[in-house]
Amino acid sequence: MKELLELLEENDRLTPAELGVMLGLDEAEVKAKIAALEAEKVILNYRAMVNWEKAGVEQVSAVIEVRVTPQRDVGFDEIAERIYRFPEVKSVFLMSGAYDLLVEIEGTTMKEVALFVAQKLATIENVLSTATHFVLKKYKLEGVILEDHEDVKRLVVSP
Amino acid sequence: MTRSWINPVVQAIPPSGIRRFFDLVSEMKGVISLGVGEPDFVTPWHIREACFYSLEKGYTMYTSNYGLLELREEIALDLERNYQVGYDPRHELLVTVGVSEAIDLAFRAILEPGDEVIVPQPCYVSYNPCILMAGGRPVNVETWAAAGFQVLPRDIEAVITPKTKALLLCYPNNPTGGVLTPEVAQGIAALARKHDLLVLSDEVYAHLTYEGQHVCLAALPGMKERTILFNGFSKAYAMTGWRLGYAAGPAEIIQAMTKIHQFTMLCAPITAQKAAIEALRHGEAQRSKMVAEYNRRRRLFVKGLNEIGMHCFEPKGAFYAFPSIAVTGMNSLAFSEALLREEKVAVVPGDAFGQSGEGYVRCSYASSMANLQEALVRMGRFIEKHRQSAG
Numbered sequence: 001m002k003e004l005l006e007l008l009e010e011n012d013r014l015t016p017a018e019l020g021v022m023l024g025l026d027e028a029e030v031k032a033k034i035a036a037l038e039a040e041k042v043i044l045n046y047r048a049m050v051n052w053e054k055a056g057v058e059q060v061s062a063v064i065e066v067r068v069t070p071q072r073d074v075g076f077d078e079i080a081e082r083i084y085r086f087p088e089v090k091s092v093f094l095m096s097g098a099y100d101l102l103v104e105i106e107g108t109t110m111k112e113v114a115l116f117v118a119q120k121l122a123t124i125e126n127v128l129s130t131a132t133h134f135v136l137k138k139y140k141l142e143g144v145i146l147e148d149h150e151d152v153k154r155l156v157v158s159p
Numbered sequence: 160m161t162r163s164w165i166n167p168v169v170q171a172i173p174p175s176g177i178r179r180f181f182d183l184v185s186e187m188k189g190v191i192s193l194g195v196g197e198p199d200f201v202t203p204w205h206i207r208e209a210c211f212y213s214l215e216k217g218y219t220m221y222t223s224n225y226g227l228l229e230l231r232e233e234i235a236l237d238l239e240r241n242y243q244v245g246y247d248p249r250h251e252l253l254v255t256v257g258v259s260e261a262i263d264l265a266f267r268a269i270l271e272p273g274d275e276v277i278v279p280q281p282c283y284v285s286y287n288p289c290i291l292m293a294g295g296r297p298v299n300v301e302t303w304a305a306a307g308f309q310v311l312p313r314d315i316e317a318v319i320t321p322k323t324k325a326l327l328l329c330y331p332n333n334p335t336g337g338v339l340t341p342e343v344a345q346g347i348a349a350l351a352r353k354h355d356l357l358v359l360s361d362e363v364y365a366h367l368t369y370e371g372q373h374v375c376l377a378a379l380p381g382m383k384e385r386t387i388l389f390n391g392f393s394k395a396y397a398m399t400g401w402r403l404g405y406a407a408g409p410a411e412i413i414q415a416m417t418k419i420h421q422f423t424m425l426c427a428p429i430t431a432q433k434a435a436i437e438a439l440r441h442g443e444a445q446r447s448k449m450v451a452e453y454n455r456r457r458r459l460f461v462k463g464l465n466e467i468g469m470h471c472f473e474p475k476g477a478f479y480a481f482p483s484i485a486v487t488g489m490n491s492l493a494f495s496e497a498l499l500r501e502e503k504v505a506v507v508p509g510d511a512f513g514q515s516g517e518g519y520v521r522c523s524y525a526s527s528m529a530n531l532q533e534a535l536v537r538m539g540r541f542i543e544k545h546r547q548s549a550g
Binding site: 021024155159 | 175177180181184185190192194195196197199201283284285333451455456458459462505507
């Protein structure tokens, strides 16, 4: 199960037939497993990983440290939900340490991101403070090195 | 006639069949190469990083002839952990420049003129030349796809003479991917004990065993005292270019090998030795990941070969498939050259690994999944075109 997930996490375009051969399972078995994993929401989504910079599309990302006052009974969950419902928000994590929520935002301009923080995020009830850090350059994303210079250097034939 | 300066023994050794093929391939573009006998992974980063660190710290000097004691201790621990066979790191281990050097040293240390060494074929290209250059005589025994390319005890026994001194084994095998089953290994061990033979066991692909456990010859009862075990870092840790291997064996033999090593090589490079310590201490996770990937490619590639009509015995180790090319009726060299010319896929003719490799080609699946899939498409097209009509 773990190996199947690892393979799909790396390349979701592998067909059930290919996965079956690689894992030593029948195609039908693989299909059933994948269907179950999708139903259980273990597999959340399939999508392409895009290097937008290379695609020539302007994009600005920022991570924002957010300090909040937790609510009775629901803790941080309710306030987290108020934040993650915004489509501009890419990810939200509850953190240990000096702040509570780490929020990742994506927008087309710095101004757009800054306005979102000032007008939407900072004004939410129980948000105490925000600290916005703009991303200058992405080197590695989800385990993939964006500009990998490590090309093939092997001889074409060797004993 | 002008005088030849070359020793007749060296002169008589044919150049490696692989080398000839390499010259042919290296002139072509757009080739998918399945001819590579090394991992397509780059050495894991933590190992490379350990190497930078050792250089920063100034580790740029000679080491003991035997290799760093710290490394030998790690090797001994590794052998104990994997095969429950104990070696004294001070007297029974020698760190060498690749397994290749260790094998050369072993033959030079043990062989007297005319001594015979039994070498099953198909096999890695360097054994016979090393034996010849050490003054010995290789006696080749054929192995068969039907027996999983294992050398069978009865075939060994058939060629034993009073001059037989040693038996060389390489399992998991390059080029066939065959491994030894415990039963066959026990049979070979019994034979070695009965005829008082030394066993030289090249186990460089040991970690690349996909089904069952690797059988370590030295770990079998009564074998440690008559076995020289070779292993290294090239295949399991993707460290081919670091040139680091080792020999483990009886103190007397290791000492004799070290005598030659100290006067010819002095010691293995310290940088590689430092990296190898890191590999043994922290390399298991990355190694397992690579092995799992080879295994997936193996399944995909071997199934693909059989589907296109290149009948292939299921390799259980290393990263080679050794399919038969019988459906085409061509010989190995003609097949490989035509496949390269017509479909730009490079494989190695089986006869480069000995006469019994004729009729087969070696395909390395240490290549990306996409390359393997494309190679199968091209090879399938090739087979269709050249398939001999039945009858």
